[in-house]
Amino acid sequence: MTLTYKRKLSNYLINKDLQLRLIRNNLFYLLLCVIATVSILLYPLIYEMMFLPDLESQYRAAQTFLLLVKWLIPAIVMVLIFFMGHTIIITHRICGPLVNFTHAFDRVAQGDLTGKVYIRKGDYLKSECNRINLMIDGIAGIINRLFTNHNQLLATLQSLNEQANDNVTKEKLESSLKIIRQDVDYASDTLSRFKVGVKKTRD
């Protein structure tokens, strides 16, 4: 589910811990890559400047080196700034849905199956969001059937209680018990879909 939502600049660090970690790591590796690339790129010129015997060749290497450095530094700064901005946007589009998922899981843990997970236009994890909504719908459907069974059982027990007061015949009693058995079987069938780990007790 997608919502049209106007993003605020202050909300871009929606999950500071994860986003700052990703930005830090990415910047660190980018910086290493940039330094390695620049070193490889400038090495031949540095070699010529340092070790060539004639001043004219050294001068040509030095001029090319200075020209490259002059343009490389602003280019590297721009790349780092753009990369940082890009990382913030990308991580924001992943962390935004993750925050919504966390809220949805909290609601489900408290038994509230009425809410849906919404993601904003442009967010990632759209298919994961749809699956979580399907999961919530599925659990809600099962719980609804259990509610229906529960209500039927209550009604049958009520009717059985009334019949017990009116000298009910054995056939009528058996018929009511049969209905209860059917409802219990139906509930058991619904519950059998769940697999739950057995909690170990200390005793």
Place this chain on the structure above:
Amino acid sequence: MSYPKGKEGFTITQLTTSILLLVLIVVLAIGGFKIFVAKADRITLQHDLENFVKAQNIFMADYKHYLGEAGDFIDYGKPPTGKLAVPDLLFSPSEGVMIVITSGNGKNYLGTPAFKAMAKHNRSGYTYEYDFSTGTITERKN
């Protein structure tokens, strides 16, 4: 739901370590860069001073004297000043380089004070001076 204590956010140690590591890498990279930029500037200065001397020698061959007197200079991107503003002097300095006549007079280059020209760069801490009477280049660190 809450995270276990200590799992949420950066710890001071993590943050300090990563910032220090980044600063160290950047400082080392900038330091390395500066060393090579300084070397390139020094090569440029030596080269320009040598070229200036060659141009003066060509002028000398034609006119029997050198050009300029103390205070005259040629700065990159600007017209030469004083007696250096002659079209026959076939020299233009590289970017950031300035050639200054520090002492003497080109017309009396063997007299006192000695006729000297200095090359300096607006970024470099080094200067190179050529003495026309002895034909030597002296490197100076400011």
